[in-house]
Amino acid sequence: MTNNEIDRQERAITNAIVNEFQQAKSDSAFTAKVMKKIVATQASQEPRRNRRFLKPLAVAMGAGLGGLAALNSISTLANELSSSNAALYSWPPTIDASVFQLAAVIIAVSAMGCIVFSEHAPYS
């Protein structure tokens, strides 16, 4: 088989592909379906888009509350250390257990709130 014949066959294949694609016609029903789908998708995503700020807000609130609780515990500890002479010379210092309990509760509630909001707030 000569090179010319091979070239001719390759051209015939490319022409066949070109013809097939040229013969393909657009269909108005398809366009209508696509536009309908787009409108439906847009409508379903609108509430999600509006709620998108919830997760960062929940994370920020959790982190803020956790930070406050930690700061509160540290400042309470510092106050206890400075006010109690006994505490200055002994370790661990004698601090009212309720301070730790309160801090623990605040941190736990903040962390739980953070986790719950993170799971449920949509964020895509």
Add this chain to the structure above:
Amino acid sequence: MTAHTESRLADNDVVAAVVGGNLDAFSILVVRYEAPLKRYLVRLCRNTAIAEDLSQDAFARAFENIRYYSRRRQFKAWLFRIAHNLWIDKVRKETRHTTPLVDVDDIVDPPNADAIDLERALAAVTETEKSVLLLNHGCGLSHREISYVMDLPLGTVKSHARRGLEKAAKAVRGRVE
């Protein structure tokens, strides 16, 4: 927008209108690229129903992400890239569930006796070579654009195009001889 002005608008102008909030303008792009996109996917999937679903999904996804479309690219290449990736995802999913993708009833009509047997010619090439041939000759994309659509190096696209055409011609020759 009248039908006349619609047909003269460049893709980037239509995209700008869509981004600006004109939802209906997107239908211009759908009408413009629906036929080649569907034909491309029918040839890849060999199933018209799946090809139609994938085409719809490709347009829907293009609309969702139209804000991220870069004007440096051709809209057509960007759209075909989305469609191609959707098809790859579909094939991966189908392979995982071992469901055959090909629906024998939906295979493109066999050619008449005088026409070249494109079905046979394309059956002889790999999926990648087929995609390159269809995107190049059917959809009119350049090798550079195909390398973007298929995420392949330009040299690889060129060698796929060459090898695919040779294999397809050989398959047709085999039938003639």
